Amino acid sequence: AAQDISEFRIGILGGENAQDRMNSNECLRAYTEEALGVPTKLFAPADYAGVIQGLVGGTLDMAWLGASAYASTYLQDPEAVEPVLVKINLDGSYGYHSIGFARKDSNITSLDDMEGKVFGFGDPNSTSGYLIPSIEIPTYKDGVTMESGAYFGEVKFTGGHEQTIVAVNNGDIDGGVTWADGQGDWEDGYNSGALRKAVDAGLVDMNDLVQIWKSKPIPEGPIVLRKSLPADVKAKMVALVDGMYEADKDCTYAISAGESLGFDPITHDAYVSIVEARKAKSQ
Amino acid sequence: MAMLDTNADLRAQTEQIFRRKRLITLAVPSLILAYLVYIFFSFDIAGLWQRADGRNAQILISDAYSYKTHVTRDNRTGAVSVAIEGEKKGRYPEGESPYWVDLGETTFVDLEGGHSVTFGPDLITYVNPDIGTSTFRVSRSQGVVADYPFPLDEMPEWINASKNRVAITTDAGRLTITRNRAEVFRYFTGWELFFFTLDSPYHGLGFGALLSRAVHGEAGAILSDFWNNPMWLHKEVAWAIFETVLMAFLGTFGAALVALPLAFFAARNFAPMMWVRMGARRFFDFFRGVDALIWTIILTRAFGLGPLTGALAILITDTGTFGKLFSEALENVDEKQIEGVQSTGARPAQRYRFGVLPQVTPVLLSQILYFLESNVRSATIIGAITGGGIGLMLTQAILTQKDWEEVTYYIVLIVLMVMLMDWLSGLIRARLIKGDEAGH
Amino acid sequence: MLTFEKLTKSFGTKTAVDAVSLTIDRPMMVGVIGRSGAGKSTLLRMMNRLAPATSGSFTFEGRDITELRGRDIRAWQSDCAMIFQQFNLVPRMDVVSNVLHGTLNRRSTLATLFNLFPKDDIYRAIDILERLGIAENAAKRAEALSGGQQQRVAIARALMQDPKIILADEPIASLDPMNAQIVMDALRRIHEEDGRMILCNLHTLDTARRYCDRVIGMRDGRVVFDGTPDQLTTGVARDIYGAEADFSEEATSTDISVLNTARRARLETAS
Amino acid sequence: MLTFEKLTKSFGTKTAVDAVSLTIDRPMMVGVIGRSGAGKSTLLRMMNRLAPATSGSFTFEGRDITELRGRDIRAWQSDCAMIFQQFNLVPRMDVVSNVLHGTLNRRSTLATLFNLFPKDDIYRAIDILERLGIAENAAKRAEALSGGQQQRVAIARALMQDPKIILADEPIASLDPMNAQIVMDALRRIHEEDGRMILCNLHTLDTARRYCDRVIGMRDGRVVFDGTPDQLTTGVARDIYGAEADFSEEATSTDISVLNTARRARLETAS
Amino acid sequence: MADLTHAHRPTTDLHQSYMALVGRRRLYSGIMLAIFVALMVSGFNLAASRNGGSFWGGLPNILDYPSEVVSEALSKASEIPGHIVTYFPALLETVNIAAVATLIGALFAVVLSLLSTRGMAAFPRLTGLFRRTMDVMRAVPEIVIALLLIFVLGGGPVPAMIAIAVHTAGALGKLFSEVNENASLKPVEGLQSVGASWSQRMLLGVVPQVAPNWLSYALLRLEINIRASAILGFVGAGGLGYELKVAIQWGQGKFDEAGAMFLMLFLTIVFFDQLSSHVRDRLTHGQRVKG
């Protein structure tokens, strides 16, 4: 019963100001408090690691993770959390892409031109900013590896999507990867994603950038719940978020950071390949 | 000795001394210089200078004291919206606009100095008083079709154009056109909406007007509108500052309480057994050597995210620091006082209470208060990594790289907070140590 | 009532107190003299059990003090007050609190840790201070007092212990002649009025002569003289101090009248 | 060659030097006496431009020194050496370096910072030290010397400046009579051999009488006496010092023979 | 003797007035203690209520994370020497950042402190200004300056170096000027009287007096700065902190690397800590007159 828990703690992530994130998710917090009848707290740590720690340590009850971060949590403790819902794009899919890009004036137009150049990942726990490109890029052609100093001159972590974009734009690194939904037009920075945010903020001009690589679709990260939560709490939360699109479109917009068709149920099976990929990386 | 020295001897001797002194005085700066040269190359400072991005510095500085208002036209629906900083929270209500924007079938945006932009039903026009009028037409298939008042091969560098996108940047503002939308910003000086957002009835009122309304019973509402300002988040910022100070306070004093008894085990005169002392010291070294930041990461697993974790991380590190400092203070105590108390037949606890504590309290207090101030700064950093507080808000604002005015606001607050703590701890130190507390 | 038997204390190879045997059979004021390093302080510190004896024993009213352990030592210490050359007060605490430290052994640890002394003790402390003529300083910090006043606070602390015996280790060595006299007068008066035994290390002969009933002379850890003040002739003093023939008693004097002539001369030299 | 005109210095409402007018027309050894607070130090400090004058002027060889600014002040200071009561040497540096500081104004800052003093200067410093009889201490740190030796190092520094005028502010006040005599003898000898003008604050009459060619008496910032040592009678001295009738000259004397009696008495009191 | 002359004041009066004093003092210390305890307790409760997990609930799990790291590091123990070699250049960078920053910061601190010490200042009217400057330099956390500079200069050691140097200049400047205040002005005046310029007065008159204390503080600062430099690595300023962050964020699978770096960082900090306290002990030895 909901009475078995004394409070409900939600971890939130994303490339926004911590306070902006808190504010966007305020409606979710209020709904949760109403639905469960216990005080609900939001936590917006600086990076994935904090949320993963919280989930594994059992001090967070719910979070919206990236696929890779979910895999990390699963690998550390398979019994810690279970995926319950995933965001559905406007076209009904639940995937996005990792986009490789470079500055136009560097004359790099594809991964072929990146040989010997500096390549940047984002956060090591990011699916599109590290995990998927680190596995898919080496399949681009023979001889491509992600070892620093092998195919690429140097491989770095910039710390996050925003930093990658700025670093490429500044010329600190020659190419990097970030995420985008892959819909809409390049010159707008696609319909949503880190590039679009940077364009909207006036940080970069898409005319200065070119796309050099695009991954296969990556499953959107799941909303997870702590496994040891009482069953009725889980059920209530799934119902709440699942029904959000019908109940409150503004709140859906706020928590999914853009236009979407709301959330649909999902299970661990959708992430098995990501977990395997991450496991391979951890050896 | 001296008597045998002839003047010539003395001269030779002194000269030699001076040669050595010269060598030393020259050697130290030379070594420093050599090290700096090594660093110059190893940190690639020359290369850095080339890579340094002046434009970023400019964005940072100009954004710190100014804001921009976006006028955006959705090219598919033709709808025009006006928003401060382009954010939803700063959006003007439907149909309203600032004085320099004329909404309508054709929207006219005045950029001052003769520059202007017009969003027509089909055409977008940009008027530059020096160059002339450029017009743009957007189509799904052809992209952005431009018509400039100059030949295409004389394209000025402030226009960045490609098939699907045109960006024009001038001092007056910036115009971007893509197939989906067209957008103009205009820069204004100041921190717009700092007090009230557009949806507040008090937005735009002068101080006098506000005061008179406040007197007429609206003070609460005015304060609440300011306090809950969704753009500047004063309430959250205040909480964050408080949380930061709270972490520092709990961490520092908690550490002092834990370290005080432990320090006795590390002081030569109180722990005669070598291995106890060494054990205690290595224990302190360990707590201090693993930085607060790493403790934060370790503790997050057990205690979750939040200020308590940050406070505990400070507590653990400072236990190490205080343990060392306190044990040094204890080693310097005056034995006479202890012996005096001991000679009356006092028990060990009483000996420490009356023979030792009154001596060390001023020293310890001053150290604790000094650390309180420096921990406020550490708490900012710890918060930035996981805990919360103003540090998190600040680093996030910096990392997302757009809200420089908020960054400025936070930095000013942090500097004020640290200076306030510095001043306060100085004040308490002076009071407690000089003032007659009679050692109780 | 008080017997030393071959009481010895060595520091490494150095024997500071060397097989001292003595008996003192009734409360009296005993002066111990001897030059620096003779072992006077060490003797007193062993008696108070601030330091353990190396061998030999020291019995008081039939009880072997050198045998005591733990809480018995502390109980003995509370019966045997000690006054130090440097006063050994807690300078940052007020005078009454310092005097109250004399009761620490009798009160519960917990109460004293929080400075909770019974009202009666406080009254008694003030009364003792009054008896010593420094009651008006009761609320001041000890460090704010002059040397003579501080030493009287130390005496008050000793009296507060209501001890059977008072040990004083050169109580007037850091005091000027004026204050020295006040302090010695106070000790003598306590001896006479309360009948307590007082053992007092002194480094000046005339003080010993003037105030003590019995004088013990030490040299290199051994007792080389034991007698009444009258028996303490200049010749004996030379033996005790191991002094050359040019030994002048004045050089160790603290008598005010002796000093005054010298002082007058000194004052003249200052502009 | 040296003229004061209504030279005045005020600190807030307090006038330390009050409209002093004087002329000294040839190099001589001038003593300035007066009791503590009379304004002696302030007068010398104004002359050396360590402190600016409030009003009035002071000219040397026709140049108005009170008007100088910036580098001219420093040039003047290098012509006008100053010797202090507390020597004001750099204690952690060796004696020769301290003496070489006398050349700082003439050498480039950078060279001096790296200890690059010309060889000739070093030789001259040693010669001066030899002249003052302390050459064997050349390599020691200044702080390792006795007061009298330190003061002679200060004089050596002054000579190193090759100054036109030497100011000495109570150069012997922190010295014992023995060293005082050595230092005053040295100053007198410099005056006689090199013919430099010396202005010397003194707080003892007999020193002034013995060493100076002319004595200036100050009281409350004003010059109340100006004459030869012979004119300096006890009556005049009483005026200068504002002393009562019980004024005894001995009280301010530093003459060794006078002191010896008093000293002997004092030595006796110490054990 | 003097005793009886003081007896004019009735004892009961003294009793009463002292008891009143004691009562007042007890009250004050009681109130102070109560306020302190209340602040601590309510602060703790507040912090706990805003925290994800509770204090008592988390206490038993405190070793979870370290034991995970250690067990993984142990299971791959053979790789640790390799990691140490790999990451040694990063460690060197971290130490270099700290060393240069301390050096540059200390040089600025020397100038600032001399400019802001009464009696030594070249521009006595501006001492207040220099003091405030140091206060501000001290008050801005390094991480703020580092992040701003990373934005302008890009990642790497230089932003961290500048950030730490700025903070060091402010912090050491204050300590140095306290040392300066205790220095004797006599040599300075002596040098002034020979016509020495300001820089000569300072370098020849002040520096020899205060240099050992300055050096001692600078060494203490070096030790602090090594930590700071490691932390700044966490926000992308290069060095071992950056590598450690990448490993820690990845979590399981890289704990052997994290463990190796942990160890390196810890040993380095302890090494410099011991070195600096040893050297400082020798520098200030014999000068502890003030205590």
Ligand SMILES: Nc1ncnc2c1ncn2[C@@H]1O[C@H](COP(=O)(O)OP(=O)(O)OP(=O)(O)O)[C@@H](O)[C@H]1O
């Ligand atoms: N803790 C100690 N460790 C080693 N030697 C000690 C110690 N205490 C005293 N001594 C030595 O024992 C001898 C006797 O010392 P003690 O202090 O008893 O002499 P004293 O007669 O009190 O002299 P003073 O007049 O100087 O106080 C001295 O030689 C002293 O050096």
Ligand SMILES: Nc1ncnc2c1ncn2[C@@H]1O[C@H](COP(=O)(O)OP(=O)(O)OP(=O)(O)O)[C@@H](O)[C@H]1O
């Ligand atoms: N810096 C200062 N600020 C305020 N008052 C001062 C200052 N220097 C000196 N005075 C005052 O000026 C007066 C003259 O002082 P000065 O030092 O010249 O006397 P002096 O004759 O040298 O005395 P002494 O023999 O004590 O050195 C004194 O009353 C002194 O208090």
Ligand SMILES: [Mg+2]
């Ligand atoms: Mg002794």
Ligand SMILES: [Mg+2]
């Ligand atoms: Mg003077």
